[in-house]
Amino acid sequence: MGKRGRKPMKIDSNTQLEKSRESARQCRRRKKLRYEYLEELVIDREKAITKLHEELRRLRSVCQQIDQHEITNEIRQELIQWIDDAEINNQTQ
Known part of the structure; x- marks a missing residue:
């Protein structure tokens, strides 16, 4: 019985070199996109x-x-807004 799987293709060195270069270009492109996303x-x-x-x-x-003990109207309004925001956030979760 023979070996299973694909038979190796005969590729000349120029074709292999071009494939390698294209693979490297794609790798650099993916790496650049990944870094842009992370940034x-x-x-x-x-x-x-x-x-x-x-x-x-x-x-x-x-x-x-x-x-x-310096509760001004401005602080009261801010506290009311803060409580309202917290209630809205709790309702949406």
Whole structure:
């Protein structure tokens, strides 16, 4: 009995070299796309982190004013908005 599977094709060295070059081009193209995707992901995450830092700073300020018994109408409105936002987020999850 003979060997199973495909029989090896006879390919000249120029054809093999061109296939190798094309394969390398495709690999570089995929790698570039992967890095572009990851860079976009990092940018989006950095924006989200910045937004969360701003919210944290704002809430710390509100907490300090509450601790000092300086609750203004502006702070009341902000707290109401914050509670409303939290309720909306909980309902959508």
